[in-house]
Amino acid sequence: MKKLMITIGICTASLLSVAQQDAQFSQYMFNGIYINPAYAGYKEQLNLHSFYRNQWTGVRGAPKTFSFAVDAIANDGNVGLALQVASDVVGAQNTLSAYANYAYRLRIGQSESSRLAFGVAAGIIQHGIDGAKLNPYDGNDPGIPVGTESVLTPDARAGVYYSDDRFYAGFSVDNLIAQYASSDDFREKGIRRPKMHYYLTAGMLFPLSEDILLKPSFLLKDDRGGPTSLDINSFVLLGNRIWIGASYRTGVSLYSKDYLQANLPKENALVGLVELFATDRLRIGYAYDHNLNKAGNFNNGSHEISIGFFFKRKSSRMLSPRYF
Numbered sequence: 034m035k036k037l038m039i040t041i042g043i044c045t046a047s048l049l050s051v052a053q054q055d056a057q058f059s060q061y062m063f064n065g066i067y068i069n070p071a072y073a074g075y076k077e078q079l080n081l082h083s084f085y086r087n088q089w090t091g092v093r094g095a096p097k098t099f100s101f102a103v104d105a106i107a108n109d110g111n112v113g114l115a116l117q118v119a120s121d122v123v124g125a126q127n128t129l130s131a132y133a134n135y136a137y138r139l140r141i142g143q144s145e146s147s148r149l150a151f152g153v154a155a156g157i158i159q160h161g162i163d164g165a166k167l168n169p170y171d172g173n174d175p176g177i178p179v180g181t182e183s184v185l186t187p188d189a190r191a192g193v194y195y196s197d198d199r200f201y202a203g204f205s206v207d208n209l210i211a212q213y214a215s216s217d218d219f220r221e222k223g224i225r226r227p228k229m230h231y232y233l234t235a236g237m238l239f240p241l242s243e244d245i246l247l248k249p250s251f252l253l254k255d256d257r258g259g260p261t262s263l264d265i266n267s268f269v270l271l272g273n274r275i276w277i278g279a280s281y282r283t284g285v286s287l288y289s290k291d292y293l294q295a296n297l298p299k300e301n302a303l304v305g306l307v308e309l310f311a312t313d314r315l316r317i318g319y320a321y322d323h324n325l326n327k328a329g330n331f332n333n334g335s336h337e338i339s340i341g342f343f344f345k346r347k348s349s350r351m352l353s354p355r356y357f
Contacts, residue, residue, distance in 0.1 A: 063339065069234075071192040079103070103115065115136075117134065117156075125166035136151065150193065190205065202234065274310045281302075302335075
């Protein structure tokens with residue numbers, strides 16, 4: 034019975050995490066390249082950034098995700114370039130992806146800080162499943178893969194991103210090509226075919242005093258399959274060095290989804306985050322997620338670490354750490 038309850042809890046949490054097809058991060062607001070290719074070059078510096086997330090610790094087969102990105106500007110800041118690689122392991126399934134991102138950044142109005150960027154990304158995804166990690170009821174089941182099986186698909190992403198000194202907003206979509214891969218290849222190997230995911234985000238900065246800034250933001254995620262997910266975030270920046278904040282993740286009903294179970298709980302997780310600028314070039318972040326649904330009774334929460342490093346150039350403008 035306990036194993037059954039754990040399984041039910043994990044399945045429910047998975048649905049509220051947009052089916053876990055796309056890797057989930059809690060610190061996405063500090064490097065938007067993970068959800069929007071138009072973010073490339075936003076920092077206007079050569080920037081290295083990485084995430085590691087251990088989700089639902091204490092549960093066997095729970096998601097473990099690592100991602101690394103590097104981005105910079107070209108053509109006097111009018112072009113942003115980025116390279117991103119990611120690895121996501123959920124139980125017997127694993128995904129390895131790599132994307133090259135390009136953003137064209139337009140100056141809007143008279144302000145140097147106001148930019149409207151249009152971004153695209155092209156990449157490749159390897160979807161795999163390891164049959165050795167499965168524990169089938171029937172060892173002779175032909176549907177259980179023997180050894181490791183994988184499917185390789187090309188993919189593309191697209192997005193738009195606006196930012197100025199006080200406000201930012203972006204919209205993006207991924208799996209533009211991978212969703213059209215042959216369903217037979219995925220079905221034969223027991224691997225889920227990717228689906229399009231949509232991301233809408235925005236945030237604003239409010240000075241409370243000379244050394245204290247408030248930054249509320251949100252992220253809306255949808256894949257037209259599972260529940261729509263909403264992250265509501267609030268951060269306080271102290272002395273341009275330390276971000277302290279929290280996020281509330283929940284399901285929302287934006288349009289009819291009759292195919293979903295009617296009584297799915299909407300509450301998903303409460304997140305505590307801290308980001309420290311150890312130096313002008315080095316940023317270290319940590320996030321802890323606590324599930325508010327029944328899955329929270331069977332795991333020890335999710336832990337996420339991020340590290341960012343900037344290579345300053347004397348000839349370029351360096352943004353304050355207000356948004357990233």
